[in-house]
Amino acid sequence: MYKETNKRSIVKGISWRVVATTTTIAIVYFFFDRLDLAIAAGMIETVLKIALYWFHERVWQKIKWGKKRIDPFNLWFTGLPLSGKTTIADRVYEELQELQIPLERIDSKDIRELIPDIGYTREERNRHMHRIGNLIKTLQNNSVSTVASFVSPYRESRKAIREMVKNNIVVYVKADVETCKERDYKGAYAKALSGEYQNFSGVNDVYEEPQHAEIVIDTDNTSVEEAVRIIVKYIKKNHVK
Numbered sequence: 001m002y003k004e005t006n007k008r009s010i011v012k013g014i015s016w017r018v019v020a021t022t023t024t025i026a027i028v029y030f031f032f033d034r035l036d037l038a039i040a041a042g043m044i045e046t047v048l049k050i051a052l053y054w055f056h057e058r059v060w061q062k063i064k065w066g067k068k069r070i071d072p073f074n075l076w077f078t079g080l081p082l083s084g085k086t087t088i089a090d091r092v093y094e095e096l097q098e099l100q101i102p103l104e105r106i107d108s109k110d111i112r113e114l115i116p117d118i119g120y121t122r123e124e125r126n127r128h129m130h131r132i133g134n135l136i137k138t139l140q141n142n143s144v145s146t147v148a149s150f151v152s153p154y155r156e157s158r159k160a161i162r163e164m165v166k167n168n169i170v171v172y173v174k175a176d177v178e179t180c181k182e183r184d185y186k187g188a189y190a191k192a193l194s195g196e197y198q199n200f201s202g203v204n205d206v207y208e209e210p211q212h213a214e215i216v217i218d219t220d221n222t223s224v225e226e227a228v229r230i231i232v233k234y235i236k237k238n239h240v241k
């Protein structure tokens with residue numbers, strides 16, 4: 001979100017005054033053909049209108065009518081490891097930044113670096129999700145929307161997130177497990193298949209497919225660009241009108 005700095009406001013104020021006062025002087029000169037009168041009118045206008053403008057702004061500050069509050073939302077990307085969550089969520093985040101709404105990006109890798117001692121058992125993942133839910137809730141209390149991406153393989157933890165946060169939009173990033181194995185640039189599937197990783201969703205642990213996702217992206221048949229377009233369109237239609 002961009003904030004207008006004082007310097008910018010002052011420069012804008014001066015440039016507008018030059019345009020407005022020159023216009024007044026030109027109009028008076030055109031009708032009365034007297035330069036002294038035109039300059040006097042310009043000077044009076046400058047002083048008077050600065051004061052009136054300040055007063056007018058203060059009055060409008062107090063009027064709530066016509067101001068629209070944007071309720072924070074949480075875009076929740078779930079899917080198998082390597083399904084494409086991070087790739088799509090990063091791009092969606094970039095696009096949504098253009099809307100100039102308060103927005104935060106939360107990805108599993110950053111959070112797991114922040115809270116390193118959390119494992120991958122069902123109990124640990126559920127506890128982890130509960131923490132993330134609380135984090136999103138705190139951000140939402142400050143009007144910040146979120147773009148979150150986690151494997152979040154269990155229905156119960158996704159349900160917990162939905163109950164904790166406002167305007168939860170589940171994006172199921174779907175990909176066949178064989179496709180994910182082919183995309184394994186992290187070497188994670190190789191480690192899971194060799195037994196180095198336990199409880200790895202899609203290999204030696206379940207991934208419970210979402211049944212009520214607001215958006216489903218089948219990445220076997222949908223490009224990253226198309227996925228981003230679908231998701232951003234959904235947000236613009238339903239949350240940032």
Ligand SMILES: Nc1ncnc2c1ncn2[C@@H]1O[C@H](COP(=O)(O)OS(=O)(=O)O)[C@@H](OP(=O)(O)O)[C@H]1O
Pocket residue numbers: 080081082086108109112120125128129149150151152153186188197198199200201
């Ligand atoms: N058992 C096990 N051991 C080691 N590493 C594992 C394991 N399971 C998952 N992973 C890797 O961690 C990523 C998933 O983390 P998440 O925080 O998204 O999982 S969860 O939402 O808490 O279920 C996930 O990465 P991405 O989904 O690619 O980000 C996996 O590569």
Ligand SMILES: Nc1ncnc2c1ncn2[C@@H]1O[C@H](COP(=O)(O)OP(=O)(O)O)[C@@H](O)[C@H]1O
Pocket residue numbers: 079080081082083084085086087088149183185219220222223224227
């Ligand atoms: N249609 C697609 N949507 C998303 N990612 C795709 C797609 N096709 C290929 N990929 C690739 O798959 C990989 C997915 O990795 P990543 O986004 O890190 O997945 P995740 O966050 O789910 O683990 C990336 O290398 C990405 O370029």
